Amino acid sequence: MDSLFLIGLLILFALIASPIMAIIALNRSREARDATQRLKQQVEALQKQLAAKEREWSEIPVAPRQPESAAPVPVNQTAVVSDEPVTAPAEMAHNVDLIAEPVIAQQQPAVPADTTISAPAPTPKANVRPPEAEPVANPLAGVVSWFFKGNPVAKLGILLLFFGIGYLLKYSIERDMFPIELRLAGAALSSIVLLGLGWRLRNKQPLYGLILQGGAVGALYITVFAAFKLYFLLPHLFAFALMVVICAASVGLAVMQRALSLAVLASIGGYLAPVMLSTGSGDHVGLFSYYLLISVGILAISVWQSWRVLNLIGFAFTFGIATLWGANNYQPEYYLSCQLFLIANLVLFSLLAQLFSVKNRIKQHMAIDGSLLFGPPLIGFGMQYIITEHWPFGPAFSALGFGVIYLIITWGTLRRFPEQGRRIAIGYLALGASFVTLAIPLAMSAQWTALAWSLEGLGILWFGLLQGQRRISWSGTGLLALALAAQVTAYLDYSWDPSIALVLPVLFLSLIAGGALWRHYRSENALWPQFSFGLLIAGIVVWLWWLISAPTFLYQLVYSIDPVLMSYVMDTELISLLGLSISVWIWRKVGLRLAWPELKNMVWLLWPGALITLFIQLSIHSHPLYYGAWNLIWLAVVASAGLLLKRDGQNLKPTQANGLHLSLFWMVLLLVGSEIFWRANQLAWGMNEWRFYLQIVSSSIVILGLWIAERRTCWPVAAHPRVYWLASLPLVFIIIGLLAYGNLLDGQIVNWTYVPLVNPLEEGAIFGLLMLFVSLRRIAPLSGQMQPLITLWTPWVVWGLAGWWLNGSLLRALAHYADLPWWFDTLWASRLIQTTFAIVWALVALICMVYSARTGRRIAWFAGAGVLGIVIAKLFLVDSANGGGLARAVAFLGVAVLLLIVGYFSPLPPRQRIDKESKA
Numbered sequence: 054m055d056s057l058f059l060i061g062l063l064i065l066f067a068l069i070a071s072p073i074m075a076i077i078a079l080n081r082s083r084e085a086r087d088a089t090q091r092l093k094q095q096v097e098a099l100q101k102q103l104a105a106k107e108r109e110w111s112e113i114p115v116a117p118r119q120p121e122s123a124a125p126v127p128v129n130q131t132a133v134v135s136d137e138p139v140t141a142p143a144e145m146a147h148n149v150d151l152i153a154e155p156v157i158a159q160q161q162p163a164v165p166a167d168t169t170i171s172a173p174a175p176t177p178k179a180n181v182r183p184p185e186a187e188p189v190a191n192p193l194a195g196v197v198s199w200f201f202k203g204n205p206v207a208k209l210g211i212l213l214l215f216f217g218i219g220y221l222l223k224y225s226i227e228r229d230m231f232p233i234e235l236r237l238a239g240a241a242l243s244s245i246v247l248l249g250l251g252w253r254l255r256n257k258q259p260l261y262g263l264i265l266q267g268g269a270v271g272a273l274y275i276t277v278f279a280a281f282k283l284y285f286l287l288p289h290l291f292a293f294a295l296m297v298v299i300c301a302a303s304v305g306l307a308v309m310q311r312a313l314s315l316a317v318l319a320s321i322g323g324y325l326a327p328v329m330l331s332t333g334s335g336d337h338v339g340l341f342s343y344y345l346l347i348s349v350g351i352l353a354i355s356v357w358q359s360w361r362v363l364n365l366i367g368f369a370f371t372f373g374i375a376t377l378w379g380a381n382n383y384q385p386e387y388y389l390s391c392q393l394f395l396i397a398n399l400v401l402f403s404l405l406a407q408l409f410s411v412k413n414r415i416k417q418h419m420a421i422d423g424s425l426l427f428g429p430p431l432i433g434f435g436m437q438y439i440i441t442e443h444w445p446f447g448p449a450f451s452a453l454g455f456g457v458i459y460l461i462i463t464w465g466t467l468r469r470f471p472e473q474g475r476r477i478a479i480g481y482l483a484l485g486a487s488f489v490t491l492a493i494p495l496a497m498s499a500q501w502t503a504l505a506w507s508l509e510g511l512g513i514l515w516f517g518l519l520q521g522q523r524r525i526s527w528s529g530t531g532l533l534a535l536a537l538a539a540q541v542t543a544y545l546d547y548s549w550d551p552s553i554a555l556v557l558p559v560l561f562l563s564l565i566a567g568g569a570l571w572r573h574y575r576s577e578n579a580l581w582p583q584f585s586f587g588l589l590i591a592g593i594v595v596w597l598w599w600l601i602s603a604p605t606f607l608y609q610l611v612y613s614i615d616p617v618l619m620s621y622v623m624d625t626e627l628i629s630l631l632g633l634s635i636s637v638w639i640w641r642k643v644g645l646r647l648a649w650p651e652l653k654n655m656v657w658l659l660w661p662g663a664l665i666t667l668f669i670q671l672s673i674h675s676h677p678l679y680y681g682a683w684n685l686i687w688l689a690v691v692a693s694a695g696l697l698l699k700r701d702g703q704n705l706k707p708t709q710a711n712g713l714h715l716s717l718f719w720m721v722l723l724l725v726g727s728e729i730f731w732r733a734n735q736l737a738w739g740m741n742e743w744r745f746y747l748q749i750v751s752s753s754i755v756i757l758g759l760w761i762a763e764r765r766t767c768w769p770v771a772a773h774p775r776v777y778w779l780a781s782l783p784l785v786f787i788i789i790g791l792l793a794y795g796n797l798l799d800g801q802i803v804n805w806t807y808v809p810l811v812n813p814l815e816e817g818a819i820f821g822l823l824m825l826f827v828s829l830r831r832i833a834p835l836s837g838q839m840q841p842l843i844t845l846w847t848p849w850v851v852w853g854l855a856g857w858w859l860n861g862s863l864l865r866a867l868a869h870y871a872d873l874p875w876w877f878d879t880l881w882a883s884r885l886i887q888t889t890f891a892i893v894w895a896l897v898a899l900i901c902m903v904y905s906a907r908t909g910r911r912i913a914w915f916a917g918a919g920v921l922g923i924v925i926a927k928l929f930l931v932d933s934a935n936g937g938g939l940a941r942a943v944a945f946l947g948v949a950v951l952l953l954i955v956g957y958f959s960p961l962p963p964r965q966r967i968d969k970e971s972k973a
Contacts, residue, residue, distance in 0.1 A: 244272035300350035324370035359412035423525040449496035456489030499543035506536035507563035518574040557599035564592030604628035676731035739803035746813035753824035796861035799875035809866040
């Protein structure tokens with residue numbers, strides 16, 4: 054077992070000590086090289102100054118020898134750097150850390166005795182920090198910095214020695230190697246000898262002596278605690294008396310030598326003593342009494358010398374060990390003792406915070422240690438909550454008590470330090486007010502917890518930004534995030550809690566105010582824009598959450614009062630949309646007032662909110678405009694969106710502005726179009742022509758409106774013509790589809806006398822064809838690379854649909870005249886229809902070919918020839934196949950006459966030259 058113990062120590066040294074010492078050696082070697090380089094540069098500079106002075110001396114004329122009675126001319130000695138080798142790196146670095154300046158030899162230059170020489174200006178001394186300088190603000194960085202500066206090897210050695218003594222004591226106890234009294238006496242004697250040696254070396258090797266003294270004090274703590282706790286060799290009062298003596302001695306030594314390292318090591322050793330030698334008995338009274346005694350020693354040190362790192366060590370050990378013990382061993386019967394210790398520590402660390410503020414004044418203002426100011430009450434209240442949660446309203450009354458205590462401390466601080474203590478009093482005031490506020494949610498529900506945390510977080514954030522304390526500001530921001538998390542948790546537990554109607558607005562205001570504070574103070578921290586924007590987004594999300602939830606609660610409230618009233622209550626999504634449309638104008642006003650562009654840009658959330666509402670209503674009701682007077686909400690939303698675009702659209706990027714215009718245009722089309730198409734589909738049987746008329750006219754009238762608005766330079770079409778004309782492309786495809794489908798209808802309407810070309814079907818088709826032509830002609834020059842293709846196909850599409858519809862109109866007129874049923878077989882078998890179509894098509898071919906001959910357009914001649922070929926094929930394949938008769942003869946004769954006319958006027962296509970001239 055002895056070999057295992059030694060092997061364990063060697064492994065510990067190899068894994069922990071060796072890498073640390075290697076890192077230290079590398080750092081010290083680098084520092085030594087840098088220091089050596091700086092000293093060499095100083096030597097070279099001084100040598101150059103000396104050479105310049107020697108040149109000046111050589112140019113000075115020698116004065117005539119004075120009589121012997123004359124007084125000799127004094128010669129000022131000049132300090133120069135010795136030519137001796139530079140100090141070794143390790144020794145030099147040690148001297149630099151101990152403020153010891155490099156020894157500069159004094160040498161007399163060889164100059165004439167009768168020459169008066171002025172000494173060069175002495176080289177300023179390097180500013181070297183004292184060994185016990187106050188560490189940086191970060192406590193962990195301060196401890197690490199303290200460990201690696203000065204003599205880290207000795208510090209590491211004393212810590213390993215401390216652990217070694219502890220393990221040796223345990224080993225001797227397990228093996229029962231020596232009497233208990235001898236072991237304790239040896240440990241005490243060794244500690245005293247170590248303490249005396251450190252005191253003796255306080256002047257010769259100050260830092261090394263302080264390390265020895267700190268280790269000795271820690272060892273004495275262990276010895277006394279072991280004698281009292283493990284072996285019961287010391288009475289309770291006597292053991293605590295010895296502890297008091299050790300604390301007093303450590304206080305005296307640390308204060309007399311102004312030694313932070315001694316105080317730190319003594320405190321760490323004292324706090325670790327019960328942890329190292331714990332037997333698991335769970336005697337919390339002895340443990341916390343012991344810790345309270347060490348903390349009192351730290352308080353006594355702070356009266357003469359306030360060291361922040363020492364205060365933080367006491368805070369971390371006291372509350373950290375207490376938290377670990379409470380998580381594993383706390384019982385309700387321990388309440389009284391734990392409550393007393395908690396109160397004592399809260400008072401003690403509050404005094405430490407005030408002492409630190411008094412000792413560290415900045416421009417007549419007391420400095421503030423945010424960790425000691427807010428850490429103990431926040432962690433302490435967590436402990437207080439645990440030890441009182443088994444009582445009804447126990448945590449609530451605890452929070453109230455905490456609030457009252459810190460409000461009293463605020464009053465006392467302002468009374469004792471009316472001017473200097475104002476800042477720290479604000480911190481106590483924020484704590485007191487927060488705890489008093491926290492008592493309400495603890496007594497009621499989780500919703501109110503989120504409310505209190507949001508207010509408390511906002512207060513802490515404001516205080517931290519006001520004081521320039523980054524950690525406090527981060528803590529306040531984190532508390533706001535916790536408030537949001539608490540609200541989400543409460544909502545998941547019980548989503549229909551009516552208190553959400555009050556909690557969410559307060560949480561929204563807290564988050565928005567937090568974002569405004571980060572933006573207003575603009576902390577030096579580079580993360581402040583992210584904090585500001587993050588709180589803004591969180592606040593907006595909370596407000597949208599409230600806008601969605603509040604109408605639901607209204608719905609539930611109305612239903613609980615009278616279910617019959619539910620039929621008169623509008624859908625909740627419309628109320629939410631109305632609230633959003635009002636909110637965006639408030640955000641815009643506040644954003645302009647505070648010069649907060651991020652908040653002002655939140656107005657564009659109206660677009661996704663309106664689109665989501667529209668899709669919800671379409672999925673539920675198939676048409677959104679079904680509430681009569683409530684549809685004014687949609688009118689208000691669209692008007693708000695348009696006004697926002699007109700006022701602020703120019704501040705957006707072109708792509709963003711175009712996207713908003715496009716989405717708003719399509720939203721209006723979908724909103725109105727879905728209502729029109731839905732109502733058209735509700736028409737009774739036999740009203741298909743009216744349905745077609747409503748659908749095609751409603752689609753075409755939008756294109757007419759765009760054309761009129763552009764010609765009259767009306768906003769927004771005149772300002773963004775490309776966006777709106779390209780946005781009308783879906784309407785173009787709808788019109789094409791309606792024209793293709795509507796031509797299959799017979800045109801007969803119930804209780805309506807059919808008149809060819811003067812009926813809803815034909816009139817709607819004519820209007821649709823006209824608007825189709827207008828839209829395609831206007832879209833072509835705005836379509837970019839697609840312009841040649843659209844320009845080429847526009848005439849073909851329009852003329853093709855026109856021909857398709859004219860054939861349908863002719864077919865409907867013939868069917869109505871001949872009183873034929875609108876069935877495909879009947880219409881195909883009709884001789885009248887076949888003959889008429891053959892003659893009409895031949896007439897169309899005649900017109901095209903004659904037109905080509907007159908204008909020289911070859912394309913028209915070929916089009917007419919194609920139609921004529923179809924007619925001839927129809928005569929032989931269709932008309933002849935149906936048998937003989939007058940109709941077939943009329944068809945052949947009529948087509949023949951038309952062919953003769955064509956042969957007379959345009960037997961061949963016009964020459965290419967004529968076509969070119971016509972084009973020219």
